[in-house]
Amino acid sequence: MQNPLLTPFDQAPFSKIKNEHFKPAFLQSIEDARAEIDAVTENTDTPTFENTIEALEFAGQQLDRISSVFFNLNSAETNEEIQKIAQEISPLLSEFGNDITLNEALFKRVKAVYDQKHNLDLTVEQHTLLDKKYKSFSRNGANLSEDKKKRLREIDAKLAKLKLTFGENVLAETNKYQLHLTNEADVDGLPEGEKEAAAQLAISKGKKDGWMITLDYPSYIPFMKYAKNRELRKKLSLAFGSKGFHNDELDNQENVLEIAKLRFERANLLGYKTHAHFVLEERMAETPEKVHEFLNELLDKAKPAAEREFMQLEEFAKKMDAIDRLEKWDGSYYSEKLKQELFNLDDEKLKPYFKLENVINGVFKVAEKLFDLQFKEVEDVDRYHNEVKTYKVFDVNNNFISLFYADFHPRAGKRGGAWMTSFKSQWKRNGENVRPHISNVCNFTPSTKSKPSLLTFNEVTTLFHEFGHGLHGMLANTTYPSLSGTSVFWDFVELPSQVLENWCYEKEALELFAKHYETGETIPMELVEKIKESATFQEGMQTLRQLSFGLLDMSWHGGDPTQISNVKKHEDEAFKNTNLYPETPETCMSTAFSHIFQGGYSSGYYSYKWAEVLDADAFAYFKEKGIFNKEVATKFKDHVLSQGGTENPMVLYKRFRGAEPKVEALLERAGLL
Ligand SMILES: [Zn+2]
Numbered sequence: 051m052q053n054p055l056l057t058p059f060d061q062a063p064f065s066k067i068k069n070e071h072f073k074p075a076f077l078q079s080i081e082d083a084r085a086e087i088d089a090v091t092e093n094t095d096t097p098t099f100e101n102t103i104e105a106l107e108f109a110g111q112q113l114d115r116i117s118s119v120f121f122n123l124n125s126a127e128t129n130e131e132i133q134k135i136a137q138e139i140s141p142l143l144s145e146f147g148n149d150i151t152l153n154e155a156l157f158k159r160v161k162a163v164y165d166q167k168h169n170l171d172l173t174v175e176q177h178t179l180l181d182k183k184y185k186s187f188s189r190n191g192a193n194l195s196e197d198k199k200k201r202l203r204e205i206d207a208k209l210a211k212l213k214l215t216f217g218e219n220v221l222a223e224t225n226k227y228q229l230h231l232t233n234e235a236d237v238d239g240l241p242e243g244e245k246e247a248a249a250q251l252a253i254s255k256g257k258k259d260g261w262m263i264t265l266d267y268p269s270y271i272p273f274m275k276y277a278k279n280r281e282l283r284k285k286l287s288l289a290f291g292s293k294g295f296h297n298d299e300l301d302n303q304e305n306v307l308e309i310a311k312l313r314f315e316r317a318n319l320l321g322y323k324t325h326a327h328f329v330l331e332e333r334m335a336e337t338p339e340k341v342h343e344f345l346n347e348l349l350d351k352a353k354p355a356a357e358r359e360f361m362q363l364e365e366f367a368k369k370m371d372a373i374d375r376l377e378k379w380d381g382s383y384y385s386e387k388l389k390q391e392l393f394n395l396d397d398e399k400l401k402p403y404f405k406l407e408n409v410i411n412g413v414f415k416v417a418e419k420l421f422d423l424q425f426k427e428v429e430d431v432d433r434y435h436n437e438v439k440t441y442k443v444f445d446v447n448n449n450f451i452s453l454f455y456a457d458f459h460p461r462a463g464k465r466g467g468a469w470m471t472s473f474k475s476q477w478k479r480n481g482e483n484v485r486p487h488i489s490n491v492c493n494f495t496p497s498t499k500s501k502p503s504l505l506t507f508n509e510v511t512t513l514f515h516e517f518g519h520g521l522h523g524m525l526a527n528t529t530y531p532s533l534s535g536t537s538v539f540w541d542f543v544e545l546p547s548q549v550l551e552n553w554c555y556e557k558e559a560l561e562l563f564a565k566h567y568e569t570g571e572t573i574p575m576e577l578v579e580k581i582k583e584s585a586t587f588q589e590g591m592q593t594l595r596q597l598s599f600g601l602l603d604m605s606w607h608g609g610d611p612t613q614i615s616n617v618k619k620h621e622d623e624a625f626k627n628t629n630l631y632p633e634t635p636e637t638c639m640s641t642a643f644s645h646i647f648q649g650g651y652s653s654g655y656y657s658y659k660w661a662e663v664l665d666a667d668a669f670a671y672f673k674e675k676g677i678f679n680k681e682v683a684t685k686f687k688d689h690v691l692s693q694g695g696t697e698n699p700m701v702l703y704k705r706f707r708g709a710e711p712k713v714e715a716l717l718e719r720a721g722l723l
Pocket residue numbers: 515519544547
C-alpha cells in the first residue's frame with residue numbers, strides 16, 4: 051500500500067495515516083530533501099539569488115509538511131507510539147539541520163550571493179530572506195577559522211550539557227521537597243478542592259493520611275494564596291526560593307556562572323560584544339541598550355504605583371492580622387483577600403454569558419467586521435479527531451483564504467494549554483498563491499449532560515488570543531514560506547494575539563456574542579467594568595516583578611560576566627531598584643531561573659512587557675478611531691498581519707501606526723499613569 055504521507059497531498063490525510071507510516075516517510079523525505087540541497091550545493095553555475103537562496107528556501111517542502119502533521123499530532127492527539135517515534139526522529143532532524151548549517155560548500159554559495167547583495171536587484175522580502183539564510187550559517191560560526199570553529203563546537207556542547215544539568219537540578223530540587231501536614235489547622239484557609247488534592251497527594255506519596263504540599267505550581271501556588279498559617283507559608287516560600295542554592299550536589303551557582311561566561315565567550319567569538327547583542331540582533335528591540343532603556347522607562351513609571359499598592363497591601367494585612375512587616379510569603383495571601391474584598395468577582399457569575407458556540411461566532415464576527423472574512427463550517431475536510439471542527443475562510447470576493455481547524459476541549463493525548471499552529475504555511479510560486487492551513491488547539495471547559503460548554507472569562511481571552519495568532523497565519527500574503535505568517539521576530543509575534551484580546555473588554559464587541567445561554571440577555575456592563583478593574587489589580591506590583599526578571603536576565607547577558615564570582619551578590623545588585631519586600635539571604639532566583647538558563651529566553655525576558663506595550667499602543671489606535679474602524683483594521687492587515695517577517699518589525703509597525711510604539715497606552719490601560 052502507498053504511504054499517504056509520501057503521496058503529494060494538500061489537506062493532511064489524517065484518516066489514511068497510520069503510525070507506521072511516519073518513520074519511513076521521514077526517512078524518505080529527509081533523503082529527498084538532502085538530494086534537493088545537494089543539487090543546490092553542486093550546481094556549477096555562478097551562484098544567484100534564484101539558484102541558491104530561493105532554491106534552498108523551497109527545498110524539503112515534503113519534509114516540512116510531514117513534520118508539521120507529525121509534531122502537531124504529538125501535541126494534540128498523541129500516544130506512546132507517537133512519542134516513541136518522536137524520540138527516534140528528533141535526533142535525525144537535528145542532524146539534518148546541522149548538516150545544512152555546517153555545509154561549507156553550500157555556505158560558500160550563499161556567501162557569494164550575500165556579498166554582492168547591494169548590486170542585486172532584489173525586493174525587500176528577498177533581501178530579508180537573503181539576510182536570514184546567510185545568518186543561519188554565520189551565527190553558527192560559518193565564517194570562523196578552523197580553530198575558532200572548533201572552540202565554538204566545544205562551547206555549544208558544554209552549554210547543551212550545562213543547560214541540561216541546570217534543569218535536572220531544578221527538577222530534582224522541586225521533587226525532593228515535601229511538606230507533610232497532619233494537623234488540620236495547618237491547612238486552614240485552603241478551599242475544599244485544594245484540600246482534597248493535597249490529601250490525595252499525601253496518599254499517592256505513600257502517607258497514611260494528612261495533606262502533602264510540594265513545590266510544584268499546582269500545589270505551591272494555592273497554598274501561598276490561601277493557607278492561614280504564616281510560619282508554614284514562610285517555610286514553603288523559602289524552600290521554593292532556594293532551589294539550586296544549598297551548596298550541595300544539586301547547587302546551580304557554578305552552572306549559572308559557567309553558562310553566562312560561555313555564552314559571553316561564544317558571542318565574542320562570533321564578533322558580538324555580549325550574548326545579548328548576539329540574541330537581540332534578531333529581535334525588534336535590536337540592542338541591549340534599547341532593552342535597558344525600555345525596562346528602566348517602565349520602571350520609573352510603574353514604581354510609584356507599585357509602592358502605593360504595596361503600602362495599601364501592608365495596611366490591609368495590618369488591619370486584618372496585625373502584621374507589622376509584609377514579607378515575601380505574605381504577598382499572595384493578602385492580595386487574594388484584598389482582591390475578594392474589592393471585587394467579589396467569581397467565574398460562575400460570568401460563565402453563562404460565554405457559551406463556547408457564542409464566543410466562536412463572536413470572534414468570527416469580529417474578524418468579519420475588521421477584515422471582511424467569512425467563516426464557513428465544512429464537513430468534507432479530513433480531521434484527526436471527530437471533536438475537531440473545520441472551517442473554510444473566504445474574503446469578501448469569495449476568494450479562498452485559509453483552512454481553519456479548531457480543537458477546543460481536553461482529551462487524553464492532548465497536552466495542556468492553548469496554542470496556534472499550522473499544517474501548511476503560505477507562499478507564492480509560479481504565479482500561484484498557496485493558501486495556509488491554520489489550527490487552534492485549546493483545553494476549554496467541556497459541556498456536561500445538563501450544560502453546554504460555558505467558558506470562564508480567562509478562557510474567552512485565551513480563545514481571542516489564539517485566534518489572533520490564527521489570523522496572523524490565515525491572512526499571510528508573502529512569497530517565501532519561512533517569512534510567512536507568524537515567522538517573525540520573537541518580540542513581535544505576540545502583537546496580533548494580544549491585541550485581539552482587547553475586544554473582549556469592549557461593550558461594542560461583547561454585545562455581539564456575550565449573551566446568557568438560557569435567557570439571551572446581553573452581559574450587564576457593570577460586570578464588564580468589574581472585569582476590567584480586576585484585570586489591573588496590583589498592576590504596578592506585577593509590572594515591577596516582571597521588570598525585575600527582565601533586569602536580572604539582562605544583568606547576566608548584557609554585560610561582561612567574566613568577573614562575577616558571587617551569584618547572590620550579583621543578583622542583589624540587579625534587583626536593587628525593584629525590591630518591595632525585605633531581602634531574604636536564604637533565597638536566590640538565578641539558580642532556578644529556568645527560562646533563561648535552561649530554556650530559550652536568555653536576553654528575551656523583556657519581551658513579555660514589550661509585547662504588552664505593542665498591543666496596548668496598537669489598540670489605542672483602534673480606540674481612537676473606533677474598535678471596528680475599517681481604515682485602521684485594513685492598515686493592520688496590510689502592514690502587520692499579511693506581512694509576516696518580510697521586513698523589520700519596527701518598519702512594519704510604523705507603517706501601520708505612523709509612529710514607534712510608546713509606553714503610554716499600556717500605562718494608561720494598566721492604570722499606572
Ligand atoms: Zn501567544
